């Protein structure tokens with residue numbers, strides 16, 4: 001008979017006895033806390049083989065790193081509690097989901113045929129628990145800084161007029177969430193007439209970035225595995241995700257090319273991102289953990305920690321001759337459908353026999369370009385090697 005051994009009390013019980021005890025005492029298993037990163041794993045390996053004289057400094061480095069990660073989670077939790085009691089404060093987190101294959105195949109064909117990718121950026125309101133998904137596909141736009149900034153921009157433009165202070169949490173992926181494009185977008189948004197006085201963008205510790213939007217993505221992945229719904233076109237993904245949600249169904253916003261702005265162009269042409277702060281000290285985006293945008297044109301504040309007590313430093317980004325940015329100063333990123341690789345196009349055409357008749361022209365008409373077909377999920381990186 002299988003038995004469970006309790007180390008603490010040094011005795012073993014049968015599984016049936018154990019289950020009986022559990023239900024009688026109304027006990028539940030706590031979810032195991034799996035939140036480690038490359039740095040955690042590397043430090044743990046080093047500690048295991050360390051010489052006695054190296055042990056103290058390695059253990060100190062490990063505890064500092066874990067402490068920072070926990071403090072960042074605490075900061076998010078505190079902001080969330082404040083937002084629950086204050087309607088003028090919005091606390092949000094956002095992230096991209098892993099690419100969704102389209103069409104969604106349930107046969108072995110899916111292992112060797114390249115699908116068209118459908119993208120989803122989820123913005124999660126931590127107080128109301130409403131998830132808003134911004135979705136598009138590979139032929140509409142890529143999934144870089146301009147796209148992420150445009151989704152967040154779209155969300156901010158539709159914010160309830162009560163919101164005066166917006167706090168956003170994200171990971172530190174330099175290609176997507178932590179770059180001058182997204183910073184430019186926030187700076188521009190603050191120049192528009194709206195009720196928002198402060199935007200804070202806070203970054204979780206690389207490798208320890210679990211957020212509410214990740215739970216939304218896990219739920220989508222779980223439902224994706226269980227569903228028998230036909231997903232033959234990106235629009236089927238949009239509809240499918242609209243049916244998901246624990247207490248509130250996810251809101252899906254379909255991004256068109258007209259919603260994707262060229263914030264890279266705006267960053268270069270409407271602002272000057274100086275390499276030194278206002279005190280003349282060099283700063284690096286990698287070290288920044290908190291960016292603050294206010295109504296003061298051209299001023300961006302930053303901190304190297306999420307500590308409320310630490311004073312902000314200032315970066316002046318104003319460009320000579322430009323006092324105010326208007327919506328009309330923003331350029332649209334793309335003026336034609338994005339081309340896909342020729343090999344991918346061939347794979348999609350090979351899949352046509354299983355695609356509904358109505359969607360076949362969509363795949364047949366996809367524009368192509370001869371280049372390497374690479375998986376967009378493999379081109380991103382977080383600052384895990386800090």
Ligand SMILES: [Zn+2]
Nearest residue numbers: 036037040207
């Ligand atoms: Zn770690």
